[in-house]
Amino acid sequence: MDGINILGDINVVNMSGRRKTSKRSAAERRDSYHHGDLKRALTDAALRLVAEKGPKGFTLTEAARRAGVSAAAPYRHFADKDQLLAAAAEQGFLQLHAALTKAADSACDPKRRLVALGRAYVRWAVTHPDHYQIMFGAQTVGSDHRGLVIAAAQAFNDLFEATTTYVTSETRRGRDPRRHAGAPWSLVHGIASLSIGGDLDHAGIHDDPPALAARAVAQHLEVSSTSAPESAPAPS
Amino acid sequence: MDGINILGDINVVNMSGRRKTSKRSAAERRDSYHHGDLKRALTDAALRLVAEKGPKGFTLTEAARRAGVSAAAPYRHFADKDQLLAAAAEQGFLQLHAALTKAADSACDPKRRLVALGRAYVRWAVTHPDHYQIMFGAQTVGSDHRGLVIAAAQAFNDLFEATTTYVTSETRRGRDPRRHAGAPWSLVHGIASLSIGGDLDHAGIHDDPPALAARAVAQHLEVSSTSAPESAPAPS
DNA sequence: ACCTGAACACCGTTCAAGT
């Protein structure tokens, strides 16, 4: 096995020792009968298709074509089309979780942390619109994909934890702090969705979405606070 | 023409005078060669399909089948599948606009009005999840459907107007009040989306979504205000 | 003016057969 997988790109894997260097298209990159990391190649293709043609532009056949395999090949790795999308969504939630964790570590103050999380959430969403659309297109809840549900819960839990910490530190009655997480979560998801959908732009709201999120979360936590609402906080 | 159209349901229209009362399925309701109001029957079928099987459960063929016509018949009324969805989305935005207008009239105080709008927005969304999913599934922005874009703008404008009125009445610096509409809009859209998607429920947030919206908007407008945040305002 | 029937390309999925 002399093949080397390059994560995040189509793999040039070969069980045999042959080399073919004349062509570079996805279909030509495969030297042997076996692909090597078809699973990854397919989720990557799904992301690219969504980025190019929107959520409805993804088809299993086209993804297989781009990966250079037959239309039946994906079924060795995914039960069906939805399971492929679920796998892509899971990837997304894991990345989002990582981004949120990193943002949370950068702030000690409970309020600043929640603001940082809101900004990081929206920033990740708008820089990965293809992922984000798949994550909330394939309904996370109804999915029977175990990993997806867990990964999504982890990402959302980052917001919940920060909200809980803030609420219990600031408020006199700390009962049911989970209840207070609905608003900030909805706020950042709404900004992300409307921004990716182009609705904010179309309505004449051209603010930088992450900055808008930071401002809005800060304002929501306390009306008289933080930086002046006129000037958005500087991105980290 | 003795046929009478019943808005909001499959029509029992006939150009001829024949009657057929034995069956009641959609396919059997049509007595004559012509349907009568196929356009409406198709958008209704689309809504029902989305309600039953989710946004991906809608197919033009199945909608035609339920309306009792051939798969080719819809093309006399809509250019393609997306145009049918756009028409359904337009209906939705008109209804939402009406609901918001009604809610706005019920409150004079700028702040209470914005709160009422937020509650009405989410209430309409969660009581019409099929419509709402179509409205934000078929991306409103990129659509070449003139009526849809206008209807959507009207609905959003209800929120903008109320926000502008509030901001200029309350704030010292009233420049660019449109900018302040992004947060409340994102908030109510986020609550509506996450609620319809089942994510809020799944995360253990079982609040009544309209009440959550009212609370969150009120809190966003001013932290020390209105009714106690512990008890949700009573629905109108 | 509106609808049907047949046709075509394309997609999701299955399965026997290849490597």
Next chain:
DNA sequence: ACCTGAACACCGTTCAAGT
């Protein structure tokens, strides 16, 4: 263990032909 090729049902769309 992984992939291909052929097959089938189904969907979107078109068009000539019916009422």
